Amino acid sequence: MAVLNDEQVMLRDMAREWADNESPVAAFRKLRAAAPAEGFDRDAWGAIGQMGWAGVVIPEEFGGSAFGYLSLGLVVEQLGRNLSASPLSSTAVAASAIVMGSSDKAKTDWLAKLAGGEAIATLAVDEGPNHDRNFTTTKVGNGKLTGTKPFVAEGDSADVFVVAAEDGLYLVARGEGVTVSHRSMADERSHAHVAFQDAPAEKLGGPELTAAVLDRAAAITCAEMLGMAESAFAQTNDYLKQRVQFGQVLSTFQALQHRMAKQFTELQLMRSAVEGALEAIDAGRSDVDQAVSLAKATAGETLRLVSREMVQLHGGVGMTDEYDAGLYLKRATVLEVMWGNSAWHRDRFARLNGY
Amino acid sequence: MATAAAELDHPFRQEARTWLEANFDPSLRGKDNAMSAVDGPTEETPEQKKWREAMGEKGWGVPTWPKELGGGGLDRTQARILQEEMARIGAWNPIGGMGVMMFGPTLLEYGNDAQKQQHIPGIVRGEVRWCQGYSEPGAGSDLASLQTFAEDKGDHYLVNGQKTWTSGGQWADKCFALVRTDKSQKHAGISFLLIDMDAEGVETRPIRLISGQSPFCETFFTNVKVPKENLVGREGQGWEIGTRLLQHERNSLSGGGGSAGRMNAGTTVPEIAKKYRGTDAEGRIADADLRTRIIKHEMDQRAFALTLRRAALEAKGNAGPSAATSIMKNVGARITQDRAELNIEIMGMQGLGWEGEGFTEAELAQTRSWLWGKAVSIYGGSTEIQNNVIAKRILGMLDHQ
Ligand SMILES: Cc1cc2nc3c(=O)[nH]c(=O)nc-3n(C[C@H](O)[C@H](O)[C@H](O)COP(=O)(O)OP(=O)(O)OC[C@H]3O[C@@H](n4cnc5c(N)ncnc54)[C@H](O)[C@@H]3O)c2cc1C
Numbered sequence: 001m002a003v004l005n006d007e008q009v010m011l012r013d014m015a016r017e018w019a020d021n022e023s024p025v026a027a028f029r030k031l032r033a034a035a036p037a038e039g040f041d042r043d044a045w046g047a048i049g050q051m052g053w054a055g056v057v058i059p060e061e062f063g064g065s066a067f068g069y070l071s072l073g074l075v076v077e078q079l080g081r082n083l084s085a086s087p088l089s090s091t092a093v094a095a096s097a098i099v100m101g102s103s104d105k106a107k108t109d110w111l112a113k114l115a116g117g118e119a120i121a122t123l124a125v126d127e128g129p130n131h132d133r134n135f136t137t138t139k140v141g142n143g144k145l146t147g148t149k150p151f152v153a154e155g156d157s158a159d160v161f162v163v164a165a166e167d168g169l170y171l172v173a174r175g176e177g178v179t180v181s182h183r184s185m186a187d188e189r190s191h192a193h194v195a196f197q198d199a200p201a202e203k204l205g206g207p208e209l210t211a212a213v214l215d216r217a218a219a220i221t222c223a224e225m226l227g228m229a230e231s232a233f234a235q236t237n238d239y240l241k242q243r244v245q246f247g248q249v250l251s252t253f254q255a256l257q258h259r260m261a262k263q264f265t266e267l268q269l270m271r272s273a274v275e276g277a278l279e280a281i282d283a284g285r286s287d288v289d290q291a292v293s294l295a296k297a298t299a300g301e302t303l304r305l306v307s308r309e310m311v312q313l314h315g316g317v318g319m320t321d322e323y324d325a326g327l328y329l330k331r332a333t334v335l336e337v338m339w340g341n342s343a344w345h346r347d348r349f350a351r352l353n354g355y
Numbered sequence: 356m357a358t359a360a361a362e363l364d365h366p367f368r369q370e371a372r373t374w375l376e377a378n379f380d381p382s383l384r385g386k387d388n389a390m391s392a393v394d395g396p397t398e399e400t401p402e403q404k405k406w407r408e409a410m411g412e413k414g415w416g417v418p419t420w421p422k423e424l425g426g427g428g429l430d431r432t433q434a435r436i437l438q439e440e441m442a443r444i445g446a447w448n449p450i451g452g453m454g455v456m457m458f459g460p461t462l463l464e465y466g467n468d469a470q471k472q473q474h475i476p477g478i479v480r481g482e483v484r485w486c487q488g489y490s491e492p493g494a495g496s497d498l499a500s501l502q503t504f505a506e507d508k509g510d511h512y513l514v515n516g517q518k519t520w521t522s523g524g525q526w527a528d529k530c531f532a533l534v535r536t537d538k539s540q541k542h543a544g545i546s547f548l549l550i551d552m553d554a555e556g557v558e559t560r561p562i563r564l565i566s567g568q569s570p571f572c573e574t575f576f577t578n579v580k581v582p583k584e585n586l587v588g589r590e591g592q593g594w595e596i597g598t599r600l601l602q603h604e605r606n607s608l609s610g611g612g613g614s615a616g617r618m619n620a621g622t623t624v625p626e627i628a629k630k631y632r633g634t635d636a637e638g639r640i641a642d643a644d645l646r647t648r649i650i651k652h653e654m655d656q657r658a659f660a661l662t663l664r665r666a667a668l669e670a671k672g673n674a675g676p677s678a679a680t681s682i683m684k685n686v687g688a689r690i691t692q693d694r695a696e697l698n699i700e701i702m703g704m705q706g707l708g709w710e711g712e713g714f715t716e717a718e719l720a721q722t723r724s725w726l727w728g729k730a731v732s733i734y735g736g737s738t739e740i741q742n743n744v745i746a747k748r749i750l751g752m753l754d755h756q
Contacts, residue, residue, distance in 0.1 A: 128703070129631075129702060129703035129704040129705035129706070130632075130703035130704070131703075150704070150713070151704040181712065181713075182711075182712075183708070183711070183712065183713045183714075184708065184709040184710045184711045184712075185704070185707050185708060185709050186707045186708070186709050186722050186726075187707075188709065191704075193712075193713055244493075245495060245496050245497035245500075246496070246497045246500075247497075247500075253739075255739055255742065255743075256739070308729075311565070311729050311733075312729070312732060312733065312737070312738070315495050315496065315733055315737065316490065316495055316519070316520045316733060316734070318729075318733070319564050319565055319729060319730050319733060320562050320563065320564060320565070321563040321564060321565055321567075322562070322563070325565070326564075326565025326726065327565075329565065329726075329729070330565070330707075330726070333699060333707060334704070334707055337700075337703045337704055337707065341700060341703075343642060343644040343645055343648075343700070346644055347642075347643070347644055
């Protein structure tokens, strides 16, 4: 565990308590059954807005608390533990693009609203099913943006999009020239196909900004993955301690003990790598890119291991929709793809190090 | 795989070829269906029905089963030739399911004549669906702790209890079940009983899976009357018969039987990678890391195919499946799951569609079969249980004392 200051400890504990009481996995199941078009619970989002979590990386002058990425990660991790469906990550990261961007107009128009949860924002970057930040055909001319982003998380509800174009990042408000259609994916969360056709766009910055924002998006995704992995692991561990076969609880079998010990070990490495990336961002270090690739590659592998084991070690019940194992597995696999899978980040890590 | 010269001009080859060409409608190529599927009876087209009936009549769906019970009565060489000839024209076997893979072979070994005559022909013709009543909520890996009780009532048993994970239970006509006839002994108190699924007191409730499908059920037996003639073998012999059946199950699940064709059907992982990820200047899969892992998987698959073949050759003369089927089942499960995960990774978000717009049918099927495939290392004895079997029965390792 990173060394946290008092504010961070408070924030983490509060987020954990809220997620456990107000947004347990049962709440996600209810949401899934109700299937609202926006893909999340309005009341829960309202509460998140009031608690100021969307403003954790927004400066105080714009209504945020400027606690930083490690703090945001702590909150997102707690939501990840319970598979809470919320546009928090996407809104916070898109807001940070505005914060780091060069447009004062964008700052005054949007940041206060985003900090308070009154508006929802998201990133629209990739143009294919796999992350490829060097492939962008989206163009801007005369302040109008045209391009297609086939998989935009929280795109169903976003009021404003931070869009990657050939020459950097732009801000596009939902409305004129923006067509959003829902895509139903395995994690049953919000993903949308978003087409921009001559949509009015405001420039935020060039390719360096795109790179910086994408690293933040990946790092925050890792925080959600960390929470999921911790929780999936704990649930499996609990299950093995109570399921009896051959007259003994399963946790007495050494073959299973070693499997759990292995996962626990990997989880420690995952936590260090994820916190390391968030701290690197907060410290403004020059090796953020490496730290993020280390985190995302490690998080992808570890969450894959833990969610796969969750299904396997629950046996037949793990295959049923009634148990939570499948929900973790499906969300895990979507997050693994987002902002570059393990292979993509291993490759980038190698390049950055000149291997 | 090389075919011996003697087999190339084996007289049976011409016979098989002529019959298949006369009876297999080429429009059915790749349109596998019906009885072999776990996800329920798919609507049979008239062409598919005709093909099933023709194969059922001929007995070639179960080529090595005895002719007097409707089977093909072929020897191993002829059966292999039949398979080759079917593959050559893209024909598939319309006769399948648990009756073919597990129950039939077991009944041929342990059933009495009346039972064989009553049950085998329906399996051979693909007319009767069987389900497996083994697992219970408290008896999964530890199957012998099952509690469903069959009380002796003179001319019949009265069955009470609950089974679970009954694959295809809601569509099955009959169930081969392990029941307790004696509460005082664990293994020796178990019997092998055949139960009509439409008998009074049998109720099924489908269970929804993580893949969204509901191909299996909880099955409840409340005062179900089962005639004594439905007992296979002796009372108390159920454990022996039931585990024999599990060997047949593992054998078929390992890719040694029915699923081999399916595993290799369709496009290969490298082909999918080239299509979705593109190639470099030399025509190779563009992503080096992915390419390495795909190669590892392809080699795994080839080594597995060679091992299956070696095992089949070495088992010639041996009777039936052995403990080595545990190895095959585990490798088969691993390869199936690796393949699905690689495909998902290759397709990225496009391989994680759930339903509706924006995904092709094949992509949506990929998502579902990836999730469904998580079961192959659980059912039919989990990977962990197979490893226990390998350690104890093959390696002679002992339990913790
Ligand atoms: C898709 C599917 C279809 C099925 N179809 C049928 C069917 O048609 N008919 C039927 O009767 N059953 C069926 N089953 C049930 C299947 O046989 C059981 O799920 C399986 O035997 C495991 O039992 P369990 O689910 O109770 O898991 P458990 O026995 O509770 O096992 C949980 C975990 O602990 C591990 N474990 C258990 N004991 C040990 C040990 N001694 N050492 C090490 N690890 C151990 C297991 O491997 C597993 O990972 C099906 C299951 C699935 C998933």
